[in-house]
Amino acid sequence: KAGVTQTPRYLIKTRGQQVTLSCSPISGHRSVSWYQQTPGQGLQFLFEYFSETQRNKGNFPGRFSGRQFSNSRSEMNVSTLELGDSALYLCASSLTASNTGELFFGEGSRLTVL
């Protein structure tokens, strides 16, 4: 079956702009998480959604937001982009609601802010 799909794969924005990233989880998966990966920082947790509800949020400013739709697809938005927002944004889905289930990651959306 199809894996986690993220669009766009690559994008370039300038400071002050906003961006929306999309994630389609594996069919049947209801939990979607977002992570930011930057060199030397590993993967930083952004937020997690389950059944259209945000269940947990990481330590990111309010410029970072997300949502999940009834079909489990998710979007994340970053407003007023800063240079430091340049990163690989990874989406992951899980079949179970439990935090001991396996996370399946997409290939990521690489954002460059100029």
Next chain:
Amino acid sequence: DQQVKQNSPSLSVQEGRISILNCDYTNSMFDYFLWYKKYPAEGPTFLISISSIKDKNEDGRFTVFLNKSAKHLSLHIVPSQPGDSAVYFCAASAGMDSSYKLIFGSGTRLLVRP
């Protein structure tokens, strides 16, 4: 404050030898630990996990050891193969947290030399 630390950014081993990747954590509430592997231009993929009720879990060439008193876990790969060359991330979660939130380390880049 990094709750999960991978202090070795890189490791190089000869093919056929053992690779040992280390991970330390500070949060005593963590009770589930995972290792993910990431190739360039791909999302991380789940490798192996261990619950805090165990001190060892083995899956083929991969074994994870957990030392709760030292808040330390390690991933052993025996024998190492060139295809194992990738970035390895250690991750942890707390069972008390009902949502799906993994705390990742910064990763260790493993190079297996032929």
